[in-house]
Amino acid sequence: MAASHHHLDNLVAIVDRNGVQIDGPTEKVMHLEPLADKWKSFGWNVAECDGHNREQLIETLKHRRNATQPLVVLAHTIMGKGIPAIEGDYRWHGKVPSREQLPGFLKDLRNMHKT
């Protein structure tokens, strides 16, 4: 509200929109959608991108700014991306892998970065 009122065109907010919180999916605990419309109604310039795609993110940050409004980027992500046993599972909010799980998880991450 204040950011758009004062035309903070150099302000950028990035929302890590992974869709989960500690009790479960955000849309089940307390739904947030339509999130883009909510930001728009507060006077923000809204952009969306794949939060795991660096090129898309850079492109959005470079070219979507305008001269009058603050920018919000809704970066769509998957919590625990790259580790199938964790991906998108809210039960991993704030949880640390065990020593036994660690080697397998690190292998998953290395494989993701190879592809």
Add this chain to the structure above:
Amino acid sequence: MNPYTNKGNKATRTGFGEGLLAAGQLNDNVIAIGADITSSVGVDLFASAFPDRFISLGIAEQNCVAVAAGLALEGKIPVFSTYGVFAALRAADQIRVSVCYNNVHVIIGGAHAGVSVGPDGATHQALEDLSIMQALPNMTLLSPCDATETKNAALAAILQCRGPVYIRFGREPMPDFTDPNIPFKIGKASEMLKGDDLTLIATGHLVWEALLAAQILEKQGITARVLNMSTIKPIDREAVIRCAAETRAIITVEEHQINGGLGSAVAGVVVTECPVPMAFIGMKDQFGESGPPLELMKKFGMDAASIADTALHLFRKKMSD
């Protein structure tokens, strides 16, 4: 020696969850409100047993309190629990105006009390909630010492109290040693250990540490009385005056800022009724940090050895006066 046996470490938040569930079984009007983190504050037991009486409102504590006040005005018994830092601070205005000013029976569970929260660090360690809640008119403020007492305190807070109640409890499994058959009496301190040389007035997890400190002092020939101040407001004035008059030295022990918490409440009684030397164990106007719970309690001077050390100094002061 310590006359109490630890039945096994258990988190006071688990005791709160059990008390809430038991209250829900006894009274259909009990409704629980969740602000995310429901399993973390022990509300999941109730939510699974009574899904129709559990309302998920998301991470929106101010709204949670406003909804609770509305439910109470309509005759329900709403219980809202989240971390103490969020309940007591973020929603302080709604607790003051919607709950306390209306004097409605809303029960607020403040979890994650003190530095024993551990790794979650300063942002999640409630260290100012007793001060803020204590200042509000009509508020009853409970701070039970172990999981068993927390269960009984939750039952009493929900089913016996009138008006606003804040009940404080912790995260880490800690010694569970009180008798489950002793009902919780609001406004009554309990004498855990007899002693004549000084009194340790403790609250929450630190009652156990105070009992251990009394053992250390015993080896030095000092008998310390230990009082469990499980209600901070209304404070048990009679018990405080009796300890001051009979032991002539008081050390308060709390996992909370020394400004405005148990120490201030006790000092308020002592200076007006029976002035004696006092010392204060607690956070000394500083934030906590991330670390293992027991190490943090030691670092901030709240473990048995630190309590005994402070008590010894006060005892010498008393004897030299």
